[in-house]
Amino acid sequence: MATAAKIVRFLVFFGAIGLTVLVWYSDTFIRVGNFHPPDMKTRESLMKTETALVTAREEKPTPRHWGSDTTQSHLQGNISMSNKFPITSPRSLDRRDLASEIKLNTLKTKTESVKTENMHEAHRSVSPDMEAALEKRSKSWINSTGLFIMTGVFGRTGNRMFEYASMYGIAKRNNMTPVLLANAEVRRVFQIPDYIPHSLPPGVKLVKFHEKKYAFYDNRTETLCKKGQSVQLLYYLQSWKYFHNVEDDLKQHFRFRKEAEFRREIKAFFDNALLELGMNNKREEVTYIGIHARNWKDLRTNTLERGYNVAPSSYYTKAMRYFENIYKNILFIVLSDDMSWCKENIQHPRIRYNPFNDPILSLALLGSCNHTIISVGTFSWWGAWLAGGDVVYYKDWPKPGTHLWWRTNHEDYFPPKWIGMSG
Template identity: 30%
Template sequence: MDFSSGKYNTILLRSVIMIIIILISFYIMKIKLVTSINVIISKNQNIAKSQNISLGQNISSEQKMACIVYIQDKLGRFGNRMFLIASAYGLARLHSCHLYVELEIINELKSVFILDLSPVLISSSTFNSLTRSSSKSMNRISQSVVCDYITTLTRPNAIPSGTIFELIGYWQSYLHFAKYDEELRQRIFVASQSILGKVSNFFIEFYQRQLDYRPQFLLENHQSFKKQLSQLNSTTWIGIHVRRSDFIPIHYSSDDAYLFDAIKYYTERYSNAHFIVASDDKSYCKKLFRNRSNIFLTPQTFSVGDDLVILSLCQHSIITGGTFGWWTGYLAGGEVIHDKIYPSGCSRREYYYPPWFLIDGNVRAHKNTEYIL
């Protein structure tokens, strides 16, 4: 036997085994290192999530001078606030600005809507950080608008970096937010679950009373509920908003002939037309429509928000003057008949009335004037 050859083979075998052990150890250490890094990243992501921020989106010193569209004014009523929010959102999106709205206004609208302004909305703490921690103070600009469309705001850098642009007044031109219509309808002015549940009972009771049929609605969201209503072929719902109390003294209130002409239009157009009436003068409407079996008033228990949501769920609309009625027609979609007696307050008719608002004849531009659009 050749013992020297056997000894060499033994040494070679031991060397190979040693190399394999070293490689295995290195591989195990690599796995542990990667796992440790992943754990650290995971922990950081969880921390970021718990603080409602995302990694890579912390405010840098450059971002601290970004533009901010700002609302603190609270003129008018609910419909006016909706115009302010919509216009401010449209401008913030257009110019890649932050949006900051005083909490009182946010809470008022959140009592009705989901109001998901997440792409641009910042909190009070972030607003303070942006405005107070900057190396140089931000330039503050305010603009007061009733309803005209400010075309200069569509230009690039109309709201430059380092500017706080405050909206004052009413901002009642839909053209400031027309580019973001779908976002307003699908994420922002979308009814909350609680209000959807409340108004769904109105429809359930109607179908049970009129047709001895109790529909089962899935209240996932505003749009899906609206779709379910439209698929019930037994009815075409038309919303009617009648504003009277504060309009009668200033001669803005619509007369009975306008309402009945508009009802006639839809009745002839849709054989199964049914009407839902919301008004600040229910006793007047109850008397006016007492002989109409296909016209129903919203319950006394309904709030302003409930009235707005139920009208927005209709397929078509009849509205009198005011921003509340305007928004019921805008959110409902379909055809919208608007009384021309209400002055738009704009210098041009198309600033206030979208093309699908059906108006017979000219409208007054301003109150106490014969100037028409």
């Protein structure tokens, strides 16, 4: 009997401790939906996010102070200029035609191409009237329910663009207010409008919403408002379906802060490339095809085994031939994390390689092309989205049967007009 009494007291004691911890945890964050225990890196990133949330509640937002970020040199200023350039509109293409050999297509006429002096920019011209209309339209649903929504801070620029875009689209679908912290990288890189709140109001508590898989659309996000609680979205939210309802807004939000300087540097690079190739004296107009080749140089072998495979050189050759069969007077622009490999494996009489070391300027360069050939990674994805023309992607990513392959759905990750191609 004495032993049984000790066991009961032991269970009551530790049960009380567990209940106390649970109440403390729930007082700040309540877990919603399927909870996926994060790995160590994710936990560290989540801790940084929650620390930032507390700081943002206590400090006055200072959106024009960019601190000591390593990318400070290209983030200062808030330049807004008219930069409207004509672009070649996307064509409707049947993927079944690409399953076999690439067929010769009728070359586009002169009026359908882009003039050499009018290269396509990855931004739209925004007049004061347009900005006012955009703000009015957005404010019609922002703050309409008193509920707020935020994301975590995971990955690099491409990942964070997905997080912001998806949060914004989900917020509008649920009439919730999207919050982007004043010191967020996306706000520092792009011209995110100031009517997007820089911090949570004091006392707001967030519930955690965990996506089920890496690149799968989670339709539970369509009814978050029904829970009547403010939400923190976790983790990457990489599907075009989350934000297809707000693409016009996002094309304004994703204008680079240093767009005027970027435009000058990119135009000078294009003009010099055309001069070197003798293309500037020809009467035909030029079509710029951006190629992004990521070889995952920064990843370890065990990460590659998880499914992060790379596109072979044959893929780029096939994709380049595809565009040659559609457009004439092409200039290919190559960007990569492994430029030495590209110079050996991606070659063409009319090709030039990215001269810029700044990754944000490089993203602007990719987005300034008319059409895009992408490999793998979110940098490729967003460069193609910003460009807005025809897009060919490497459809054999991720490696079949791997961890990443089971957590990725191509139909959710790649927009339907983009064209999948094997190597």
